[in-house]
Amino acid sequence: MTVKPHAHPSQELLTYEFTSRKPTEAVAELQWEELAVPFTIQVPNADDLYISHLNQELTSVPGFFWQGYQRAARFCLDKNTHLEQGLRWAEDSISQPGVGQANFITLSTKAELLSKMGRETEATGTIQTALKLRTTTPLDIYQCGRKLLGDKKVDEAMTVFQYNASRFGGEWPVDLGLARGYSAKGDLKQALEHARKAVAQAPNPQNKQALEGMVKSLEAGKPI
Secondary structure (H helix, E strand, O other): OOOOOEEEEEEEEEEEEEEEEOOOEEEEEEEEEEEEEEEEEEOOOHHHHHHHHHHHHOOOHHHHOHHHHHHHHHHHHHHOOOHHHHHHHHHHHHHOOOOOOOOHHHHHHHHHHHHHOOOHHHHHHHHHHHHOOOOOOHHHHHHHHHHHHHOOOHHHHHHHHHHHHHHHOOOHHHHHHHHHHHHHOOOHHHHHHHHHHHHHHOOOHHHHHHHHHHHHHHHOOOOO
16 A cells, blocks of 8 residues: 655644545544554445445344335435345335335335336336325425426426325425426426415425525526
8 A cells, every 4th residue: 555644733642533534435544743644445345335234223223113124225226226125125114014104205215216227117106106195295296396307307297296286286385396397398487477476385484585586587587
């Protein structure tokens, strides 16, 4: 290993510190007197270690609740690793006896994993089930539509936003979603109409300020 020492404020006692930490590596630094010597520690196959650790955790307290399995599945999804294992955890979070719960979070996580694995028909069916749950909120549906917009699935997002409107009427996430959907489709007039409605329904000053910014952009002919 080749290292490059550098000057450091005087340190009477020999000290080791981590000056940088990342999921797969860290930089440790030996510090003594007026010199510091950094060296990098790398962890090969870090994802395998994380998966092994998650498996171990799920044999204890986290495994007694659906949240533990959902978070493990989300790790696989976000890291795009061990997707088959992630899907098994997602299914456990939904249907494991005494633990699983079919709610918007667990079902949408499963749907995202299925989509990432190229199983679009199953993904669509799963997210449709999630959207229609009695416990699903207008904000859940809005966030689903936002993700579809982020994935450049504008027509699908618009269908979700319109479903939100048919189910929840004048709730503020409904008009916010429609504003974003119409903007993405290039209909800035309709987007502005719904953005103004969302401003009037804003639940707090922070949301109201953000929505007013959207209105100004749309009034200037700029999409949001």
